[in-house]
Amino acid sequence: MFDAVTETGYSVNTAAQMLRRNRSGTILVILPDISNPFFSEILSGIENVATHEKLTILIGNTNSEPERFLNILENLRNGRADGALLLNGVAPPVGMLPEHTPMVTISESIAGSPLPHVGTDNEAAAYESTRYLISLGHKSIAHVTGPDGNQLTTDRRSGYAKAMREAGLSDNICEIRGGFEFQNGKEAVSALMRQPTKPTAVFCANDESAMGVIRGLEGAGYNVPRDYSVMGFDNVSFSHIFSPELTTIHQARYEIGVKAMQALLALMGGQETESPIFLPHKIIERSTTLPLTGRKVVPE
Amino acid sequence: MFDAVTETGYSVNTAAQMLRRNRSGTILVILPDISNPFFSEILSGIENVATHEKLTILIGNTNSEPERFLNILENLRNGRADGALLLNGVAPPVGMLPEHTPMVTISESIAGSPLPHVGTDNEAAAYESTRYLISLGHKSIAHVTGPDGNQLTTDRRSGYAKAMREAGLSDNICEIRGGFEFQNGKEAVSALMRQPTKPTAVFCANDESAMGVIRGLEGAGYNVPRDYSVMGFDNVSFSHIFSPELTTIHQARYEIGVKAMQALLALMGGQETESPIFLPHKIIERSTTLPLTGRKVVPE
DNA sequence: CTGAAAGCGCTTACAG
DNA sequence: CTGAAAGCGCTTACAG
Numbered sequence: 335m336f337d338a339v340t341e342t343g344y345s346v347n348t349a350a351q352m353l354r355r356n357r358s359g360t361i362l363v364i365l366p367d368i369s370n371p372f373f374s375e376i377l378s379g380i381e382n383v384a385t386h387e388k389l390t391i392l393i394g395n396t397n398s399e400p401e402r403f404l405n406i407l408e409n410l411r412n413g414r415a416d417g418a419l420l421l422n423g424v425a426p427p428v429g430m431l432p433e434h435t436p437m438v439t440i441s442e443s444i445a446g447s448p449l450p451h452v453g454t455d456n457e458a459a460a461y462e463s464t465r466y467l468i469s470l471g472h473k474s475i476a477h478v479t480g481p482d483g484n485q486l487t488t489d490r491r492s493g494y495a496k497a498m499r500e501a502g503l504s505d506n507i508c509e510i511r512g513g514f515e516f517q518n519g520k521e522a523v524s525a526l527m528r529q530p531t532k533p534t535a536v537f538c539a540n541d542e543s544a545m546g547v548i549r550g551l552e553g554a555g556y557n558v559p560r561d562y563s564v565m566g567f568d569n570v571s572f573s574h575i576f577s578p579e580l581t582t583i584h585q586a587r588y589e590i591g592v593k594a595m596q597a598l599l600a601l602m603g604g605q606e607t608e609s610p611i612f613l614p615h616k617i618i619e620r621s622t623t624l625p626l627t628g629r630k631v632v633p634e
Numbered sequence: 635m636f637d638a639v640t641e642t643g644y645s646v647n648t649a650a651q652m653l654r655r656n657r658s659g660t661i662l663v664i665l666p667d668i669s670n671p672f673f674s675e676i677l678s679g680i681e682n683v684a685t686h687e688k689l690t691i692l693i694g695n696t697n698s699e700p701e702r703f704l705n706i707l708e709n710l711r712n713g714r715a716d717g718a719l720l721l722n723g724v725a726p727p728v729g730m731l732p733e734h735t736p737m738v739t740i741s742e743s744i745a746g747s748p749l750p751h752v753g754t755d756n757e758a759a760a761y762e763s764t765r766y767l768i769s770l771g772h773k774s775i776a777h778v779t780g781p782d783g784n785q786l787t788t789d790r791r792s793g794y795a796k797a798m799r800e801a802g803l804s805d806n807i808c809e810i811r812g813g814f815e816f817q818n819g820k821e822a823v824s825a826l827m828r829q830p831t832k833p834t835a836v837f838c839a840n841d842e843s844a845m846g847v848i849r850g851l852e853g854a855g856y857n858v859p860r861d862y863s864v865m866g867f868d869n870v871s872f873s874h875i876f877s878p879e880l881t882t883i884h885q886a887r888y889e890i891g892v893k894a895m896q897a898l899l900a901l902m903g904g905q906e907t908e909s910p911i912f913l914p915h916k917i918i919e920r921s922t923t924l925p926l927t928g929r930k931v932v933p934e
Numbered sequence: 935c936t937g938a939a940a941g942c943g944c945t946t947a948c949a950g
Numbered sequence: 951c952t953g954a955a956a957g958c959g960c961t962t963a964c965a966g
Contacts, residue, residue, distance in 0.1 A: 345711035349652035350943035353958050358649070369674030369871075377668060381695060385705070390714070393693050395681060405685070411645035414690070516875055545875055571669075575816055575845055577877050650959035653942050713943095 352413065360390040361598065362415035364406055366422040368395045371570050372540075372587070373421060376440060379591020380419060387599065396422050410435055417602050419594055423485055425449070436601040440594045442485050443610065450601070450609035452594035454585045456486055459615045460493025463537055463565055463583055466617055468501050471626030472535035472563060475503070478512035478522045478547055480539035490539055490567065508533060512543050519546020523554060534562060534626055541566035541573045541582055548578075548622065559624040569618055578621035586613040652713065660690040661898065662715035664706055666722040668695045671870050672840075672887070673721060676740060679891020680719060687899065696722050710735055717902050719894055723785055725749070736901040740894045742785050743910065750901070750909035752894035754885045756786055759915045760793025763837055763865055763883055766917055768801050771926030772835035772863060775803070778812035778822045778847055780839035790839055790867065808833060812843050819846020823854060834862060834926055841866035841873045841882055848878075848922065863923040878921035886913040 352358050361384060365373050377393070384391045392415055394406030407426050409415045417435065423442030426435075443451045467475050477494040480487035491509060498507045510525045512518045519538060526533065526547070538544035544566030548558045558564050558578060566573060566582035573580040590613050597607040652658045661684055665673050677693070684691045692715055694706030707726050709715045717735065723742030726735075743751040767775050777794045780787035791809060798807045810825045812818045819838060826833065826847070838844035844866030848858045858864050858878060866873060866882035873880040890913050897907040 345708065347653070347943050348712040348714045349649050349658065350958090351945080352649035353647070353653055353960085354943080354945045356958070368668075368677060369671060371669060371671060374669030377695075385702075390692070390709070392690070395677075402685075408645065409690070412648040414648045549875070549877075572872055572875075575849070575872075575876070577849075647959050650942090651961080653944085654959080654961045656942070 357416045358414055360392050360415045362392050362409050362418040364394045364420050364422050366396050366398045372568055375587035376591040379588040380595045383592055383595035417598050438594050438598045450597050450607045452590055452611045454615045455612040456489035457493040459583045460490040461497045464494045464497035467535045474506045474531050474533045475535045476508040476533040478510045478538045478543055481513045514540050516542045516546040519543035520550040523550030536564045538566050541568045541570045545576055559622050563623040581620045581623040582618050584616050584618050589613050657716045658714055660692050660715045662692050662709050662718040664694045664720050664722050666696050666698045672868055675887035676891040679888040680895045683892055683895035717898050738894050738898045750897050750907045752890055752911045754915045755912040756789035757793040759883045760790040761797045764794045764797035767835045774806045774831050774833045775835045776808040776833040778810045778838045778843055781813045814840050816842045816846040819843035820850040823850030836864045838866050841868045841870045845876055859922050859924040869918055881920045881923040882918050884916050884918050889913050
């Protein structure tokens with residue numbers, strides 16, 4: 335189909351090279367949803383290191399479907415890829431892959447997995463976010479969680495609960511089941527309204543759900559931040575286009591991609607890697623949070 | 635590195651298969667910016683057809699850099715991919731690829747290129763958008779354009795101008811150089827303010843720039859849609875989370891991906907394809923446009 | 935119908 | 951130091 339020799343010169347046949355060298359020069363990046371803007375900056379970091387190392391990256395989109403995940407992992411068995419970066423929080427079935435297949439988990443760690451991990455310290459970040467809301471004078475702070483069974487959900491809930499407990503606010507702990515999508519946040523609002531002691535602040539599992547909570551609250555006749563302080567998590571690019579601009583936790587997504595790719599390269603070179611590698615996060619204070627004293631009377 | 639035989643069974647060696655068959659079973663998808671949500675739904679359509687046909691898709695992110703584009707095209711020369719879907723609006727340099735390399739352009743067509751194209755009829759969609767604003771009573775309608783040298787920009791400008799001319803509003807044609815990013819829209823506002831005959835409506839090259847225009851207008855003390863009707867293009871998922879919800883043109887992005895992949899499959903099978911293939915678009919009327927008569931007095 | 939052999943285009947260990 | 955040969959794991963055309 336292709337002439338190896340064209341006007342502009344020669345190009346090695348990758349298939350022959352792969353066969354002879356027994357490696358593909360390709361890294362498999364597995365993520366649950368390519369349309370989620372959270373991943374694109376991580377991808378960008380991965381790509382830049384890969385390009386520099388003359389490695390190709392192959393993106394596998396699981397769409398959160400286990401069967402697709404297995405299909406994608408085939409690339410590791412049939413030699414199309416030499417190693418993988420797992421962003422989907424799921425470990426490959428035991429025995430499916432050769433032992434010592436180089437793999438690194440990113441962002442969502444896998445509980446009990448020996449795989450090296452690169453990401454944000456979610457528990458610490460959630461702890462700090464909650465403490466930040468407490469420092470604004472809020473005492474009744476609700477947490478709209480991520481999806482069940484997700485490690486990010488577990489870590490962020492635990493950081494939230496820890497901060498509440500330490501501040502003597504155990505009785506005010508209020509976790510509302512949410513999810514990572516706008517709609518999940520919007521739907522969480524009715525549960526929020528039903529709380530016996532009405533919260534004055536809401537810490538959400540991510541930016542999308544925080545935006546949903548805000549729109550839901552507005553739909554119920556409330557104003558953010560006047561009536562409720564709301565905080566997101568991730569600092570996706572849209573969070574400052576959103577109105578009001580969202581207070582959130584910034585994750586160093588590009589650097590996470592870079593470090594994870596470097597860790598994988600080390601593994602592929604037979605070296606060890608430290609784990610977990612946590613990159614610094616920080617609170618981005620914008621317009622959806624306010625000191626409690628600044629609140630006006632809530633319309634009833 | 636990999637044992638062909640593992641506990642769960644055998645997996646063919648792709649490299650050997652590729653070498654022997656002289657094809658990779660891989661499609662190269664070239665796009666300028668993977669983080670742009672506009673592309674993700676197109677990708678989803680491409681992926682679904684590819685999965686069904688047991689083809690692998692390889693994503694190449696040019697980042698709008700010509701050198702990266704050339705690197706990515708190498709995959710077509712070295713046998714890593716059998717054909718390509720071009721979403722970046724740039725033709726491969728003549729002579730670089732073997733003749734008859736199967737390729738289809740998506741979304742942004744390439745002027746003068748013989749490659750088959752699948753997308754939206756941008757001129758018609760822009761024409762209809764402008765006519766919609768005219769039907770609301772607006773006469774002074776500005777157009778914030780896309781980036782120079784982009785075919786989408788050319789097509790949308792031309793549809794806008796055509797509608798204005800046909801409505802006898804040639805004298806009111808007002809094109810402001812913009813771009814496809816939020817910031818471009820925001821920056822276009824000062825030029826908008828400087829127009830001798832102040833526009834009452836703004837048709838923007840895409841949703842992001844429309845959101846930028848709206849925030850910019852708000853920053854200048856105006857209200858959308860009361861003082862200005864603003865319209866976007868694309869109907870990205872964020873356009874209904876944005877406040878006020880954005881009136882825009884919906885493109886059938888998923889279907890565009892599906893049709894483009896099918897067209898490429900036809901080419902690879904030695905068949906002909908019709909071109910261009912335009913998928914239906916439609917106006918999504920939301921909260922950023924209002925009849926002119928509904929306007930209040932503009933604060934001066 | 936079945937099974938052994940050739941050959942895809944590389945890389946690398948080896949002979950000269 | 952140089953150059954010819956072996957072999958990676960498949961597929962397929964061919965011999966039996």
